[in-house]
Amino acid sequence: MSKSLALAVALLRAGQGRLLPGLLLILAAVLLHNIEATPLHSMQSSQFDRYQRLLPRxxxxxxxxxxxxxxxxxxxxxxxxxxxxxxxxxxxxxxxxxxxxxxxxxxxxxxxxxxxxxxxxxxxxxxxxxxxxxxxxxxxxxxxxxxxxxxxxxxxxxxxxxxxxxxxxxxxxxxxxxxxxxxxxxxxxxxxxxxxxxxxxxxxxxxxxxxxxxxxxxxxxxxxxxxxxxxxxxxxxxxxxxxxxxxxxxxxxxxxxxxxxxxxxxxxxxxxxxxxxxxxxxxxxxxxxxxxxxxxxxxxxxxxxxxxxxxxxxxxxxxxxxxxxxxxxxxxxxxxxxxxxxxxxxxxxxQTALRRPHWMPLLEMTALLAGGLLLISAVPALRPRYAVFTFAGVGAVLVGTGYLAFVTGRWLFDGPSLTLLLSPVFMSLLGNTLIVADGRRRLAEQQLQASREDAARVAGELDAARRIQMGLLPDPGKIFAGETRFAIAAILEPARAVGGDYYDCFMLDASHLCIAIGDVSGKGLPASLFMAIAKTLSGTLTRRHDDLAAAVCDIERELSRENPGFLFVTAFIAILDVDRGTLDYVCAGHDAPLIKRQGTVMRIETADIAGPPLCALGDYPYPSGRTQLQAGDLLCLFTDGVSEACHGEQLFGSERLIACLADLPLAPVDTLCRQIRDEVRRFEAGEAPADDLTLLLLSWPGPKLSER
Known part of the structure; x- marks a missing residue:
């Protein structure tokens, strides 16, 4: 910026943009007081002539x-x-x-x-x-x-x-x-x-x-x-x-x-x-x-x-x-x-003549000062477009007052000259307003750029967190490739970049499969961090204990040890004897899984052994339950992202999930898993998911012939 331009901007901005307009208003008052010695006198006379041409005697x-x-x-x-x-x-x-x-x-x-x-x-x-x-x-x-x-x-x-x-x-x-x-x-x-x-x-x-x-x-x-x-x-x-x-x-x-x-x-x-x-x-x-x-x-x-x-x-x-x-x-x-x-x-x-008494110039001076002070007080607080409307309104009032005064009483009030004298005042105010608006625009652009950079950085971090979170989850298709004693598939889709749901599946020994599903309260990064801790503890402590109930109690104690956010986790953890089909399980405040057996869908009864979510009460003695799977059973574990998926005020609900399971054809479990997910998304009809969606399907074909 050149020195002359910088000086002009400083002059316009002086006194919060009101100093120069105030000086111009004083100059306008001096010119109005001595109007007969200025070129404005010709304009004034022409305006008075215009009144007469509008309404001659x-x-x-x-x-x-x-x-x-x-x-x-x-x-x-x-x-x-x-x-x-x-x-x-x-x-x-x-x-x-x-x-x-x-x-x-x-x-x-x-x-x-x-x-x-x-x-x-x-x-x-x-x-x-x-x-x-x-x-x-x-x-x-x-x-x-x-x-x-x-x-x-x-x-x-x-x-x-x-x-x-x-x-x-x-x-x-x-x-x-x-x-x-x-x-x-x-x-x-x-x-x-x-x-x-x-x-x-x-x-x-x-x-x-x-x-x-x-x-x-x-x-x-x-x-x-x-x-x-x-x-x-x-x-x-x-x-x-x-x-x-x-x-x-x-x-x-x-x-x-x-x-x-x-x-x-x-x-x-x-x-x-x-x-x-x-x-x-x-x-x-x-x-x-x-x-x-x-x-x-x-x-x-x-x-x-x-x-x-x-x-x-x-x-x-x-x-x-x-x-x-x-x-x-x-x-x-x-x-x-x-x-x-x-x-x-x-x-x-x-007894009629044009009237411009000795007090008329004083009235015009008062109108000039009032209009100028109004502009000086109002324009800096307005946006440019509203500032223009304000000046146009002041000018219209002054000019209209002149015509009205002539029509009603043949008074000669010089509104146009007042409007012209106020123009430099308004232009200086508008210049300051534009400078302020430009400064705000530049600041907004800088803030927007900074927010975009921050958003890009956060998006990158969230993407990295998502990759890490999804990398923590096992891929059943790879882990159990070639496994014939059971078939397992899972899907997890966070409602945001990262979520609080998790699932897990791993072999405790040659004949026992551990499966788990959980849902951390809340969403976003805090829930995802707590989810990673809960999944890790679940996998570690389940491997260390022979008793599933004792393992879950140990998990609850470890999670409660450092929990400043007072988060809790609903979980369903089960151990399947893949040869005999016995299923031992612990339910910590989670929805009861569903079993599809010979075309009929039923719930695993967890009411007698279900406890509160992990970290909800602390040191709760979680009991375990047992059920016997039959050949061809399809076990479905899910989180509330499925049952509470919504369309308007309607929820997908467990009844729709049961109906969906009942209608599933014979197909690989990974295909069935995707079909359930698609049915939930169709129900939502494009609305944003309210919660993370997690599904885990386990198919047990029954014991081997040599074991029967």
Missing amino acids: TRANEPVIIVGIDSQSLVALGQWPWPRDRVGELLARIQAGGPLAVGLDFVFAERDQHAPDLIARRLPAASAELLHKLPDPDRALANVIAQAPTALAVVGLSRELPGARNPIHPLPTLHIDPDADTALPRFASALSSRPELQLAAAGEGFINASPDGLISHSERGILRRVPTLAHIQDQPYLSLPLEMFRLALGGGQVVVEGGASGMQAIRIGDYRLPTQKNGELLLHFGKASANYYLSAADVLAGVHPPEIFASRFVIVGFNGIGLQDRVISPLGDSLPGADIHAQVIESLLE
Whole structure:
């Protein structure tokens, strides 16, 4: 591993994998606090636009009509600026309908170039004298303006410019907290209309953005916020649409709600709009519609009756190519400035606007920190897939909260930016989780490899133990090859690699055969070791004693001498006189053997002489019994691996074994032994053996003819 990679891993693992995510969370909080100075601000604005495109404001009514000086009007009436008397004629036709208020979305800062005295300056003296007798068009326009509530446009200036003229109609009454007042935009000067027009107008409203320019109000040509209130040379003025609204209410008072956190809302009469702390309105845009526009040429031509303007707000503005400053709305519509004024009036009438109060950034900061701390506490304890689901859930909650807040109350909550800021936190946590998971995987692989090696070693040892154990057992086919006085065969199949069953068969002398079968309690290695000891002692002590019962008692004492595992052995040991067929036997807690005689199967009666298993009581005086075999008898010794073989809850049992013996055909004993074993395995039907299976079959054909 390179040093740089090792350093990265150490950084991810520092503080149990939580140090780096904690630092990234702090960095994310700093970026969120200063989001307007980061590229995230564009993402935030785009998300707020997406909210509006999802649910634009419904423009059901038509309270505002825009009389546009459009291309049609320029063709019909000539280029702009028109003579003031023609503008006055247009206003007169509008006023005839009784509008609530009229707003002029342009400034008449200079005298009308068609004024008689200005024309006279370019004519001979004789002709000029006649022109002086004609009326002044500016005064004529002023007379028309005075006939109805009319608001003139004002352009605020950030510094004094030549030709600047201040407005003369500040708000007569304004109720505002001094702390909120300090946050409002302020203009050093303004560009207003001619004095005679100012005197005739009922009010004046500014039409431009705040002094800091369009940077804070539009992004990539998209207009999102419009000012509502500003100071021009320390005098308060409303924006043009709000001034029109105030005039329509008869000059009602304006109340500003707010305090130390800045402006929160503006109220004109009984109508209220939420604002930003600097008085800007987050406008909820509706889709553009041609229904709001009338051509100035059509109005002058009388195409529209005056009644169309009754009880409506009328804005006269530019709507022709080359005469307007068009803006793009968050909905993607290209709108003239007059349409923005119309939407402000509609919003005030509906008392609805987008809301992002001063505490919203604090709420977003809280959500960011809560989400980050949740990830830092939960992700390290989860698996990678669940960690991804957790982050996806946190992101879905944040993004979904933003959409839900907008749909329910037009709140602007920036969920996507929070999710993006939490991404580095999650990635660092996920990286640590993956490193931990990889470490665990490597450790598991090492442990698995070690366990495989151990298992292979144990398997090898068990295989060796099995070979040794099976090597301790005699092979009757080899030992008694060529023997005609009897036939013997045996099978031992451990339930595990090694087992606790054993059998034995050997000649004590020329005419006495010793056979033994035993079953050690337990299974596995301990039982196999005890089995080897029991078999060895049985063979040794049986050879040393002439009395079988005494030999068994001696075996029991030797086995009990060193038995820390408290194991015991069931055993059946017998000595057959192979010439006469007498069978002496001792039973130590073992199943009684079976004899098949002339097709009938019977048990050797051991109830009277049977004792407990070896090592069960200690120093038990085992008696012996005797039975006489008949010619053709088949003796069957077995362990409980045969009688207790199971299939589900059923046991093979001694009755099935008796039936199996009864059905055996005439065949060599080794074949019969395998047939019994196969019948037991068929009964088990593939289930794992519950115990070791041991069988020993002895066939006695009877005494030789010379002995009869």
